[in-house]
Amino acid sequence: MTVAVEKPEKTRTAEPAAPVKETRKVSRSMVVGAILVVWLVLFAVLRGKQTLALAAADLTDLHRWFNDVNDSIGANRNSNPLFLYFFNEIRLVIDTLVTFVQELISQPSADRPVPQIGWLGVVGIAGYVSWAVGNWRVALLAVAGFTFLGLQGLWQESMDTLALTLSAVFVALLFAIPLGVWAGLSDRFNRIVTPFLDFMQTMPTFVYLAPLTLFFLIGPASATIATLIYAAPPAIRITAHAIRSVPETTVEAADSLGATRRQSLMKVLLPMSKRTVVMGVNQTIMAALAMVTIAALIDAPGLGKTVVQALQSLDVGTAFNAGLAIVVMAIVLDRVTTAASGREEAARGSKNRFLTWRRPLLGAGAAATAVLIHLSHTYVWAAEFPGEGGIGSAISSGADTVTTWAQDNLSGITNAFRDALTNGLLNPFQTLLTDSPWWLVGAALIALGAVLGGRRAGLTTAVCVGLLVGTGVWSDSMTTLASTVVATVLVMLLGIVFGVWMGRSALVDRVLRPSLDAAQVMPPFVYLVPFLALFGATRFTAIVAAVVYAAPVAMKIIADGVRNVPATTVEAATSAGCNTWQIITKVQLPMARGALTLATNQGLIYVLSMVVVGGLVGAGALGYDVVAGFSQGQLYGKGLAAGLAIVLLGVMFDRITQAAARRTSA
Amino acid sequence: MARHWRAGAAGIAVLGLTLTACGGAKVGDSSSDAGGSGSSGKCGTFNLAVNPWVGYEANAAVIAYVAENDLGCKVTKKDLKEEIAWQGFGTGEVDAVVENWGHDDLKKKYITDQKTAVDAGPTGNEGLIGWYVPPWLAKEHPDILDWNNLNKYAAEFKTSESGGKGQLLDGDPSFVTNDEALVKNLKLDYKVVYAGSETALIQAFRKAEKDKEWVIGYFYEPQWFMSEVPLKKVKLPEYKEGCDADAEKVNCDYPVYKLDKIVSKKFAESGSPAYDLVKNFTWTNDDQNIVAKYIAVDKMTPEAAAKKWVEANRDKVEAWIK
Numbered sequence: 007m008t009v010a011v012e013k014p015e016k017t018r019t020a021e022p023a024a025p026v027k028e029t030r031k032v033s034r035s036m037v038v039g040a041i042l043v044v045w046l047v048l049f050a051v052l053r054g055k056q057t058l059a060l061a062a063a064d065l066t067d068l069h070r071w072f073n074d075v076n077d078s079i080g081a082n083r084n085s086n087p088l089f090l091y092f093f094n095e096i097r098l099v100i101d102t103l104v105t106f107v108q109e110l111i112s113q114p115s116a117d118r119p120v121p122q123i124g125w126l127g128v129v130g131i132a133g134y135v136s137w138a139v140g141n142w143r144v145a146l147l148a149v150a151g152f153t154f155l156g157l158q159g160l161w162q163e164s165m166d167t168l169a170l171t172l173s174a175v176f177v178a179l180l181f182a183i184p185l186g187v188w189a190g191l192s193d194r195f196n197r198i199v200t201p202f203l204d205f206m207q208t209m210p211t212f213v214y215l216a217p218l219t220l221f222f223l224i225g226p227a228s229a230t231i232a233t234l235i236y237a238a239p240p241a242i243r244i245t246a247h248a249i250r251s252v253p254e255t256t257v258e259a260a261d262s263l264g265a266t267r268r269q270s271l272m273k274v275l276l277p278m279s280k281r282t283v284v285m286g287v288n289q290t291i292m293a294a295l296a297m298v299t300i301a302a303l304i305d306a307p308g309l310g311k312t313v314v315q316a317l318q319s320l321d322v323g324t325a326f327n328a329g330l331a332i333v334v335m336a337i338v339l340d341r342v343t344t345a346a347s348g349r350e351e352a353a354r355g356s357k358n359r360f361l362t363w364r365r366p367l368l369g370a371g372a373a374a375t376a377v378l379i380h381l382s383h384t385y386v387w388a389a390e391f392p393g394e395g396g397i398g399s400a401i402s403s404g405a406d407t408v409t410t411w412a413q414d415n416l417s418g419i420t421n422a423f424r425d426a427l428t429n430g431l432l433n434p435f436q437t438l439l440t441d442s443p444w445w446l447v448g449a450a451l452i453a454l455g456a457v458l459g460g461r462r463a464g465l466t467t468a469v470c471v472g473l474l475v476g477t478g479v480w481s482d483s484m485t486t487l488a489s490t491v492v493a494t495v496l497v498m499l500l501g502i503v504f505g506v507w508m509g510r511s512a513l514v515d516r517v518l519r520p521s522l523d524a525a526q527v528m529p530p531f532v533y534l535v536p537f538l539a540l541f542g543a544t545r546f547t548a549i550v551a552a553v554v555y556a557a558p559v560a561m562k563i564i565a566d567g568v569r570n571v572p573a574t575t576v577e578a579a580t581s582a583g584c585n586t587w588q589i590i591t592k593v594q595l596p597m598a599r600g601a602l603t604l605a606t607n608q609g610l611i612y613v614l615s616m617v618v619v620g621g622l623v624g625a626g627a628l629g630y631d632v633v634a635g636f637s638q639g640q641l642y643g644k645g646l647a648a649g650l651a652i653v654l655l656g657v658m659f660d661r662i663t664q665a666a667a668r669r670t671s672a
Numbered sequence: 673m674a675r676h677w678r679a680g681a682a683g684i685a686v687l688g689l690t691l692t693a694c695g696g697a698k699v700g701d702s703s704s705d706a707g708g709s710g711s712s713g714k715c716g717t718f719n720l721a722v723n724p725w726v727g728y729e730a731n732a733a734v735i736a737y738v739a740e741n742d743l744g745c746k747v748t749k750k751d752l753k754e755e756i757a758w759q760g761f762g763t764g765e766v767d768a769v770v771e772n773w774g775h776d777d778l779k780k781k782y783i784t785d786q787k788t789a790v791d792a793g794p795t796g797n798e799g800l801i802g803w804y805v806p807p808w809l810a811k812e813h814p815d816i817l818d819w820n821n822l823n824k825y826a827a828e829f830k831t832s833e834s835g836g837k838g839q840l841l842d843g844d845p846s847f848v849t850n851d852e853a854l855v856k857n858l859k860l861d862y863k864v865v866y867a868g869s870e871t872a873l874i875q876a877f878r879k880a881e882k883d884k885e886w887v888i889g890y891f892y893e894p895q896w897f898m899s900e901v902p903l904k905k906v907k908l909p910e911y912k913e914g915c916d917a918d919a920e921k922v923n924c925d926y927p928v929y930k931l932d933k934i935v936s937k938k939f940a941e942s943g944s945p946a947y948d949l950v951k952n953f954t955w956t957n958d959d960q961n962i963v964a965k966y967i968a969v970d971k972m973t974p975e976a977a978a979k980k981w982v983e984a985n986r987d988k989v990e991a992w993i994k
Contacts, residue, residue, distance in 0.1 A: 007841035061852055080759065081786055219756050224765045303724070305750045314751070318726050319870055319896060320966035386697040417883070428832040531871065543841060543867035544833050621845075622869040624833065630866045634845040639777045656952055 045450045049442045056281075056443035058480040066478035067645055072643030080213040080220055081259040089221070097227040101209040101456040112165035112307075121165070124382030124389030125156050128165065128376075132338075134375040137366060140345030144338075151338035159395015160309065160331045167308030168335065170226065170301070171294045174233035178290055182238045183283065183405050186245025186270070190279075198244060201657070203239040208611065209658035211236060211300050213649035219304055219573070229306030242288030248279030279460035284347035288340060292527065295336045299529040313529050322409050322535050323402030329532040330401060336527040340607045361458035413539040427492075432545060436488035445479050448472075459665030460536060470658040477654070479649040485627035487655060489545050489620065490613050493552040497609040500557045505564025505605070506590055509598075515565060522558035530555065530619045538623055548620030548629070555619075556612035560605040567601020568594050610659045617652055628652055682693040692927035715745035718946040719767040721757035721775055722749050725870065726896045728771040731795060733974035735770055735953055742993050743945045744828045753848065754778070761936040762788040768950045773799050773847065783934075790940050792933040792947075796954035797894060799929035801847070803840070803906040804891040806881040810904035819858060819908050826861040829885040841876055841889030843867040849890060850922040854908070862888075877900045877901055894957045896968035945993070950991040959985070 009440055060066070060410045110114035110122050123131075129152045137145035150463040155164040189196040211232060220230040260270040276283075302310030310329045316324035437499050439447055448471040456464025474483050508515040541547040571594050579593045597600070621629020635645010684879050718739055722732045732749060739745040750757070752764060758778045762765030782789040805816060815821045822838075829838030829954050829975035842851050843866040851864050873889055880887035881901045891903055915924040939947055959981070966977035982989055 060722075077781065080781075147821065156766055169927065203807065216753075216759070220763075224750060224752060224760050242680050302751065303753055304756060305752055311751055314724065318724060318729070320871060320874055321968075321971065324971075413879075417879075425832050435831075527684055535871060535875065538872050539879055542831070542879070543843075543865070543872040543876055544831070548833070548904050621866075623872050624865070624867050626866040626868070628842075630845060633868060637753060637846040638848065639781065 027379030031322060034457060038454065041450055041453045041457065045442070045446065046438070048446050049438055049655070052443050052446065053441050056445065056563050057441055059440075059446045059477065060478060060481060065641075066647075068177055068476070068478055069641075069643030069647055071639065072646045074644055076217065076220075079217070092149065093221045097225075100173070100177065100222075100227040100230050103177070103224060104230055107169040107173050108166065108307075110169075112162055112169050120386075120389045122383060123379055124159055125152075125391045126388035127379035127382030129153055130357075130375045130378030130382075134371050136338075136342045136345075137371065141343050141351060144342045144345040147341055148338050151334050151625060154334055154397075155331050155347040155396065156391035157393065157397040158331055159325055159393075159398035160312065160328060161305075161391040163309045163312050164331050164335060167295075167298055167310065167332070170233070170308060171291065171298075171335075174230045174294050174297075175228075175287070175291055177240040178294070179241055179287060182286070182290065183240035183245055185284070185672060186283075187244040187249055187276070189242060190249025190275075191271075199242065203242060204657055204660065205240045205653055206235050209652045210615075210632050210649050210652060211297065211655030212618055212632050213646055215300070215304055216636060216642070217278035224305050225307070228304050228565065229301040232301055232304070233297045236297055237290045237348060237565055240282075240293055241286040244289060245279070245283050248282030248286070249254045249275055249287065251282065252278045262379075275557055281347045284343060288343040288347070291339050291343065292336060295332060295339075295496060295527050298332055299531070310529070317531050318534065320535055321402075323404075324534065325529075325532045325535075327398050327401045327404035329528045332529065333527050335525045338525055340523065350631045360515035403625060409536045409539075412536055412620060417540050420540045422638040424541050424544065428544070429551075431489060432492050432549075436485055439484035439488050440481055440665065444475060447484060451658070455662045458669075459662040460669065463662045463665035466661040467658050470654045474651055474654050479628065479631060479644070479648050479651050482627040482631055482648065483651045483655065486617055486625070486629065486652070489549055489625055490552075490610070490626075490655070493549045493556070493613045493616075493630070494606065494610050496549065496553050497556045497560050497613060499608060501560025501564050501605050501609065502555065502559045502595070502602075506555075506568055507593065508565035509559060509568025509594070510590075518561075522561060525554050527559050530616070531622070533622055534619070543624030544618075545625050547623045548616075551623060552613040552616040555616050556609050559612050560609040563601050563605040563608060564598065567605075571597045571600075599670055600667065603663060605664040606665065608665065611656055614652060614656045614659070680807055680981070684712060693724055714943075715739070715743050715945050718745040718747045718767060718944065719760075720747055720749050720758065721766045721769050722830060723754050723757060723769070724751065724856070726968045727737050727797075727894050727960055729967055729974055730960050731770045731953075732769055733967070733978035734955075734963060734981060735768075735949060737975065737978035738925060738989055738993065739949055739981075744991070745944075746947050747946075758782050758789065758934070761934075762786055764936070764938060765914050766936060767939040767946070768792070768815050768933065770933050770953070771795055771797065772932050772934050774929050779934075779939065780903050788937055789934050790937050792935045792940070792951045794930045794932045794954065797931040797957050797960055799892060799894070800905065801813070801890070801892045801926040801929070801932050802853075802908060803888055804877070804903035805901055805906060806877055807904055808881055809886065811833075817904060817906050819860075819906055820889075820907070823861050825857075829862070831865070833865045838862040839865050841867050841873065843890060844870045844873060846870075847892070847975045850916060850919065851890060852924070853922045857921060858909070861925070877903060894960050896961070896964040897960060899965050899969060947990055952994075954992075957990065959988075 009020055090367050108121075111128055112121055114120055129149055132152045133145045133149040136148040152164075155161060167307055176471045185199065214235070215228075215232060218222055218228045218232055222231055256278065257270060257274060260274045265273065285329065298306075298308060299313050300310070302308070302314045309332050312328035313325045314327065316322075334415070362604040378388075451471055452464055452467045455467030459467075474480055477483070481572075504518065508518055533554065534547070537547050537550055541550065575588060576593060579589050584592065616634050617629040619629070621627070621631070621633045631641075631648035632652070634650065635643070636640045685770070689915055695947065698830055718736075720732055720739075722729060736747040736749060739747050741894055752760065752766070752774075754769070754775065755778070757766050757769050758775075758781075761782055779789075779791075783791065816825055826838035829840075830836065831839045833839060838861060840851060840855060840860075840862045842849055842864045845866075845868060849864075851922075852994065854860075855862050855864060867876065867889070873891060875895070876887050876889060877891070878901060879885060896916075897903075910923045911927045911986060916922045916927070933950055933953065935947060936949055962983050963977050966972045966980060972980070
């Protein structure tokens, strides 16, 4: 989704170049084939030698050094001026901000048993703001959504989550938008900042959660910062992209009229990129909500805690109810921000009378909201959500029933599928990667990177391979790599089938989209408990988890690509007598090639971000290393190294697929 | 445009209705919130870490309940993983950890080296760690409970993950395991497979018992799941002092862990009655299992579970706060 905005230009450029490189493409796939054959032959000869395997409890010097650094920071924390005057100040500011928002909507403040604004006020504000920045349809959705949170019996938890999310998003945007503008204006800064953003998005949170509490103590500040590290990059990237996509001619026109740099930024670039920047805000909110359960591990209040606690006793129903609340909140926030970004044009298109009435209506709405806030501040019935959350318990027991049914009736079928995939595809591939000597795999990866992505991609791959060896978790990295590739193949299969279906039918799109959103924000463990019962603690379960999370992104991007194929082209093909199958395979998919590569890129990155969750359900390898490092002091360094390895795998894949995408489209 | 008019009119109508309808209690009217602050003694705020497993939750719930109701403390529970909770001793954000499983590394770091934490004695619970099988298996093949016979059954434990050997399912990552070394040193034809979480282990055992599947894995007690499926422990070579000193050469069972309580140094020296409560707190595995069962199986809130147990065991509580 993050890069979905980049897609139009890619598909546009994809078209004219297609016929030119037919001949090259053949030779390239032959080279790839040759590399694989050489690899297989050498594997047969050298199997099991120099595999750099490391047992689960073993450490390398690097890992021990990481441990020592971590320990010495902890030991010197109270005497170090950096802590006293820098981190402590940041913590104070953020703590104050979060506490302020919490006392406003979620936590009892000073002498009141309830927050300043009760449920009626919050629902009123949500409706009013959604209407003011979006339209009446999303306002209705916001009111219904927020009321539903109360009916689930999770009002306070939801407001805690909302308070933390809003604070994190606010702080994130405070930095992200200026940085994004800078990255949009300066190529050099963009080049410098990109690796940092990659790092922030792919480094597993578990790795820096414990050190964060060392720097910012246990409390809202740590939770906010953990959230914003993950959530800020999309806003930076998309803002930069938005600034870059403003047509050059417009900027030149402003320049020739004598606009200063500042003027052309404030009057031309920013207003013209506003719509896309709001999409960045949207992505930041979604990413922040994805962190809710992880932040609960360092005492962040809210829905995440409910999920984590319910899962301690495998109470899927309660966890699902809380997960659903996160989904509802995400869908409301997503639709409202999307409507806000689309609003500009809608307003411009409509007649002037609308604008004349808008102002008084906004005033009236504000007055009504103020009354609701006052009511909810004063009266108990408007402050505390009435009722016992009966709908919540109905949802819980419903989810329990479904889970039990699935576990009892489906496991026979699912096990056969699991074993077929594991023995037929995963095991041979994994053996090839883990039992080949490290230099052979490394050389093969570099060669593939160079052939598919060009010399620069080959160079990046070489650096990544070198650093991967340096992390000391090479063998685990290869195990993870095998599962990642298999998961990505499945993601792409599903992505193409459903993406094409959605792209060809607006109805299917509208029906499927909410479930795709749900799959992306529902905390994974909620659906993993039944998966564990179906497939056991296996690598396959981890692959399924990754597919559930990553497939929606691929589907959305591919659907978008298929939809952007010009209608006239499809009509021409139809009138030439093509049947549906031919139209899909000969027209729509080839013309959406840019979207397909983009979907592969994003699919891979999303799959990699589930490696840690995979480690919790039987994938072992890097994911397990990270989790164990988070839980056991002496393994901290190894967990950090494993986290770095995940980042390296991500960067390697990203650069190769992006370079390949540029090649296919240029 | 007309639509917006209508929306506005509807808004005003709703407003009018609510204004006329608002009688009702005002915030701050009720005196129900006076209970907590009524008996405020010299206790003040008591920051209690809650580690993420149900047994711990049981200890914390009972201690918090007694501290609040008998000592008038303001208890702040903080949901934290072990490492982070210990880290909190130094930063003053955590006062007590009330169920600690060994963790010699943390003890060395925070008690011996940094001197920010002190030991507050055993909880009375004994922690067992080892290899467990589901009850149906123990019943049909009683000899499986001796490690000497494990190789005989290795083929039965094969899975898609174990590469032709028997699968030994390991893996709550929170806890030290010697299992890879054990398998090697006892010459067992097994491969350690990391399930990765307690949830994954429990699901595996639950399904194994229901569908009569072959599963052997790492587990521990006291644990609420034992009251649902009473797993049977496999006998490993007996633990002797020092037999686990070299991680590579471990060839014996895990020791019995005397679970204990750790408090921050500051808290221990504060003279707070909550510290005396934590120090005096001890109970049996059965006590903890009951409260854990209230929470995990009967789905009571920790507070309600603690209340129920405290009311039934007033004599034990009196001994902690005498």
